[in-house]
Amino acid sequence: MIEGISIYEILTLTSILFFIGVYGFFTRENLITILMSIELILNAAAVNFVIINTYLFPDFLQGAIFSIFIIALAAAETALAIAIIINLYKLVTSVEVRDTETMKH
Amino acid sequence: MDWKSLLLMRYELGLLAIVLLLIIFEIFSSKKQKENLISFAIILFAIHTLIGFLPLDKGELFGGMFNTNALLHFFKGTLNVGVLILLLQSADWLKDTIVQQKKSTEFIMLLFSSLLGMYFMISSGDFLMFYIGLELATLPVAALVAYETSKRISAEAGVKFILSSALASGTAIFGISLLYATTGSIYFDVIADVLTISNLSVLGFIFFFMGLAFKISLVPFHFWTADVYQGAPISVASYLSVISKGAAVMILMIILFTVMKPLFPIWTKIIYIVAIATMFIGNLFALRQQNMKRFLAFSSVAQAGFILLGFLSYDQLGTATIVFFVAVYIFSNLGAFGVVQAISTASNKENIDDYEGLYRTNPKLSLLMMLALFSLAGIPPLAGFFGKFFLYAAAASKGYYVMVFIAVVNATISLYYYLIVVRAMFLRKNPNAIPYFKSRPYMRLGLIIAAVGILMAGLYSPLYNYIFSISSSF
Numbered sequence: 328m329i330e331g332i333s334i335y336e337i338l339t340l341t342s343i344l345f346f347i348g349v350y351g352f353f354t355r356e357n358l359i360t361i362l363m364s365i366e367l368i369l370n371a372a373a374v375n376f377v378i379i380n381t382y383l384f385p386d387f388l389q390g391a392i393f394s395i396f397i398i399a400l401a402a403a404e405t406a407l408a409i410a411i412i413i414n415l416y417k418l419v420t421s422v423e424v425r426d427t428e429t430m431k432h
Numbered sequence: 433m434d435w436k437s438l439l440l441m442r443y444e445l446g447l448l449a450i451v452l453l454l455i456i457f458e459i460f461s462s463k464k465q466k467e468n469l470i471s472f473a474i475i476l477f478a479i480h481t482l483i484g485f486l487p488l489d490k491g492e493l494f495g496g497m498f499n500t501n502a503l504l505h506f507f508k509g510t511l512n513v514g515v516l517i518l519l520l521q522s523a524d525w526l527k528d529t530i531v532q533q534k535k536s537t538e539f540i541m542l543l544f545s546s547l548l549g550m551y552f553m554i555s556s557g558d559f560l561m562f563y564i565g566l567e568l569a570t571l572p573v574a575a576l577v578a579y580e581t582s583k584r585i586s587a588e589a590g591v592k593f594i595l596s597s598a599l600a601s602g603t604a605i606f607g608i609s610l611l612y613a614t615t616g617s618i619y620f621d622v623i624a625d626v627l628t629i630s631n632l633s634v635l636g637f638i639f640f641f642m643g644l645a646f647k648i649s650l651v652p653f654h655f656w657t658a659d660v661y662q663g664a665p666i667s668v669a670s671y672l673s674v675i676s677k678g679a680a681v682m683i684l685m686i687i688l689f690t691v692m693k694p695l696f697p698i699w700t701k702i703i704y705i706v707a708i709a710t711m712f713i714g715n716l717f718a719l720r721q722q723n724m725k726r727f728l729a730f731s732s733v734a735q736a737g738f739i740l741l742g743f744l745s746y747d748q749l750g751t752a753t754i755v756f757f758v759a760v761y762i763f764s765n766l767g768a769f770g771v772v773q774a775i776s777t778a779s780n781k782e783n784i785d786d787y788e789g790l791y792r793t794n795p796k797l798s799l800l801m802m803l804a805l806f807s808l809a810g811i812p813p814l815a816g817f818f819g820k821f822f823l824y825a826a827a828a829s830k831g832y833y834v835m836v837f838i839a840v841v842n843a844t845i846s847l848y849y850y851l852i853v854v855r856a857m858f859l860r861k862n863p864n865a866i867p868y869f870k871s872r873p874y875m876r877l878g879l880i881i882a883a884v885g886i887l888m889a890g891l892y893s894p895l896y897n898y899i900f901s902i903s904s905s906f
């Protein structure tokens with residue numbers, strides 16, 4: 328619990344964070360910034376779990392533990408995505424979205 | 433703790449043991465022995481598949497996080513058979529290309545890890561296990577999609593797959609966090625008891641549904657499908673369209689029918705709209721494809737729309753029809769992908785035009801392709817007909833007659849484009865047709881098992897009765 332701050336403010340913050348992430352995913356031109364947008368989405372979910380746990384259901388730690396797993400899996404996801412992007416960069420020397428469009432119909 | 437209860441995880445432990453054995457084999461084998469790795473993996477997995485058919489008790493582990501019952505047992509066995517066929521079909525391609533690059537162990541380990549994730553995903557009893565299983569099922573496949581590191585389209589497909597799957601799982605866990613806010617628990621049993629229709633729970637459900645809709649490639653989350661299938665190696669595309677989709681359908685069904693049961697007035701509406709959109713868009717886009725892999729990608733999108741018909745009847749009948757259709761779909765699609773793989777391994781050709789005159793040069797392959805495509809289209813007496821028929825019956829049992837009519841219209845459209853391929857193979861004459869070639873033993877075995885599956889699942893009716901009898905078990 329944080330003094331003077333209710334759950335509404337924090338949930339508003341995480342919702343804004345989530346939609347910034349979605350907006351960034353659809354509008355960014357660079358693959359790395361798309362990856363950063365996804366991190367925003369995952370972190371919004373992680374903060375949501377912790378906050379809901381502490382404010383609404385403090386008896387069990389289900390939400391807090393879930394957030395730890397989100398952080399770990401997000402790291403794995405990012406590492407793999409970076410590896411694939413680096414491989415793409417070796418082939419086309421670019422990380423722009425418009426250079427990944429050879430298969431469009 | 434009673435160690436015997438861990439035997440409920442027999443599938444998972446067996447597969448884990450196989451992965452570890454492969455690592456040991458990789459470390460301690462000489463260069464010459466490494467060429468036998470694929471045969472070794474296939475034999476191990478065949479033993480694992482056979483052990484899987486032994487009876488298994490119903491029960492739960494880890495305080496309800498992991499559970500198993502007769503239906504899950506049957507479904508894991510089906511997934512095993514699918515992966516075995518897929519391994520047999522891709523053995524020659526692996527030997528020709530991947531073994532030369534010394535990357536074959538990793539390929540098979542990633543494939544098995546992903547299957548392990550699917551086991552955990554479909555047996556999960558809470559959202560944490562579900563999320564871990566989902567990620568374990570998705571991430572290795574992303575690595576496999578980008579596996580041909582020297583090919584540009586493979587890398588592009590990998591980027592598209594990992595980014596869109598990360599977005600989907602991020603959205604899904606945001607939805608799960610909202611469901612957690614409404615119910616105060618992440619356990620399926622507890623949520624099913626206390627969930628009620630409120631704005632927050634409906635919003636959470638929609639976010640959650642988006643994550644799984646991506647895995648099943650339902651419209652409007654199907655954009656990745658065609659590109660990823662085209663860029664990925666054929667065996668990986670086949671894995672994505674068959675095993676990955678089947679497991680995702682299964683867990684979506686379990687969650688909708690048990691956990692989200694209180695929300696069914698909401699989700700039947702969503703399923704209704706998504707099913708119509710998926711069938712139409714999948715079918716209409718399949719009409720204009722030239723590449724065989726893109727063609728099968730849109731065909732699999734359309735098939736996912738048909739599967740959704742079974743969800744409209746949220747009871748034992750719906751469960752049985754969905755599981756039966758997925759089992760049939762695994763065999764049919766593996767038959768089609770197997771022929772594409774055989775032709776691509778022999779001649780590197782993947783376009784529908786290249787298949788012209790195939791019947792004159794390779795009659796057996798064309799016959800199997802015809803069987804598989806007719807089964808996908810739903811022509812009696814092949815397995816696909818009964819699968820679709822039961823799905824229509826399930827939707828009609830709840831009074832969705834308009835939906836059944838739309839589905840029948842779509843089945844007719846799909847018949848048209850499946851027949852385009854059949855016409856190219858049987859009726860067109862082509863002096864430059866793909867010359868006769870003889871597939872190697874593994875490939876032939878894989879194709880024969882798929883063909884037998886297509887015929888037997890349709891003609892051998894006790895299969896459906898068995899699935900129906902175990903469908904009440906959860």
